[in-house]
Amino acid sequence: MIFNTRKVVWQGILALLLMVLVGGFMFWFWTKQVAEVEEAVKAEIEGAYTLIEDVYVYGDIQSAKAGIIVYPGAKVDPMAYGTTAKQIAEKGYVVFVPQMFLNMAILSSDQASTIIDTYPQIDVWVVGGHSLGGVAAAQYIDMHPKKADGLFFWAAYPTERTDFSQTDLPMLSIYGEKDGLTEIQDIEKSKKYMSPNSIYYEIIGGNHSQFGAYGLQNKDHQADIPREKQQSEIAEVMDNWLQREVLQEARS
Numbered sequence: 001m002i003f004n005t006r007k008v009v010w011q012g013i014l015a016l017l018l019m020v021l022v023g024g025f026m027f028w029f030w031t032k033q034v035a036e037v038e039e040a041v042k043a044e045i046e047g048a049y050t051l052i053e054d055v056y057v058y059g060d061i062q063s064a065k066a067g068i069i070v071y072p073g074a075k076v077d078p079m080a081y082g083t084t085a086k087q088i089a090e091k092g093y094v095v096f097v098p099q100m101f102l103n104m105a106i107l108s109s110d111q112a113s114t115i116i117d118t119y120p121q122i123d124v125w126v127v128g129g130h131s132l133g134g135v136a137a138a139q140y141i142d143m144h145p146k147k148a149d150g151l152f153f154w155a156a157y158p159t160e161r162t163d164f165s166q167t168d169l170p171m172l173s174i175y176g177e178k179d180g181l182t183e184i185q186d187i188e189k190s191k192k193y194m195s196p197n198s199i200y201y202e203i204i205g206g207n208h209s210q211f212g213a214y215g216l217q218n219k220d221h222q223a224d225i226p227r228e229k230q231q232s233e234i235a236e237v238m239d240n241w242l243q244r245e246v247l248q249e250a251r252s
Contacts, residue, residue: 020235041213045082048089054099055115056082059089066149067244068095069112071105071129071137073212081130081210083227087235093242094122098217100198105129105136107129110123112140126242126252128152128172131182138162139168150246154211154234156181157190164195170245171198174237176230180221199245202236206230 050057054080068088072078078097085095096115101108112127125148132154141151142162152172158164158199159245161216164171171194174189187200205224209217211234213227 011118027120027125031174034184036080036214038080038213038215041080041083045086049082049162050122056085056097056099057094058082058085058097059092059094060118061094062121063092064122065092065095065247066094066124067116067128068093068238068242069115069125069127069137070095070097070154071111071127071133071150072097072103073102073129073131073133074100074105075103076077076130076133076212076214078101080214082230083213084234087231088238091235091239093239098116100133105133106139109136109140110143112137113144113147121122124149124244124247126150126155126170129156129158130154131208131211131215135159135162145169149250150242152241153240155179155188155208157182158193159190160193163193165193167195168197169195170241170249171195172202172238172245173198174203175232176203176208176210176223178205178221180219181217197245198243201219203230203233 007158046158048058058116070081072087079097081097085097089095098111098115100111116125127137127140127148128134128151134153138149138158139162141148150170154174157173157174172185173194174184175184207223209215210223210227216222
């Protein structure tokens, strides 16, 4: 009887281990199914970035008005944000787009600390991200409130676990009218977790996928405007926010 009981226990342990191994492999395989950058974009950004220890760097570090860290969306190639990053960098900033562990920013939300600590010559920093990358950026700022001077969301929003309503942190939320994943009602519901010092900008005709360049994401809606127009708006809004809300505050 004791022998049978032990046998059952060991069978249970082995079954549990097998489930963990299979589940771990399936998760690893799932994270490797990355939304790759569009081929045309590779030509657009050729020569515009430097790859430094798995971080794509756009712009001149020494002369930059501020450092901008963009966390990619889940399972999205960081190069997919190259055209947006390039346009922002051309306005006088340096933009860092890191490669994330298993292509999931939520698993490496502390990545910004490594970048910020590596470049002490940059005085002003903002951290943000696209989609789940924005959620990870909010987690980072919540845990390290003194590390950055602003937080931005691209088709993303904070949650109850990252409540900034009692802070005066400059925050920016950019979202698309045609977004099928981060919908306008999601943005409205999350406003109670944003700081009073927040700016909101809706891209008319814009969708979720065109914050980057990796094709149309599953469940997203077709955009009514070209990707180039959407990303040009993003760069313009980022620049206006940085100039009026972040840099002005940092200088005062």
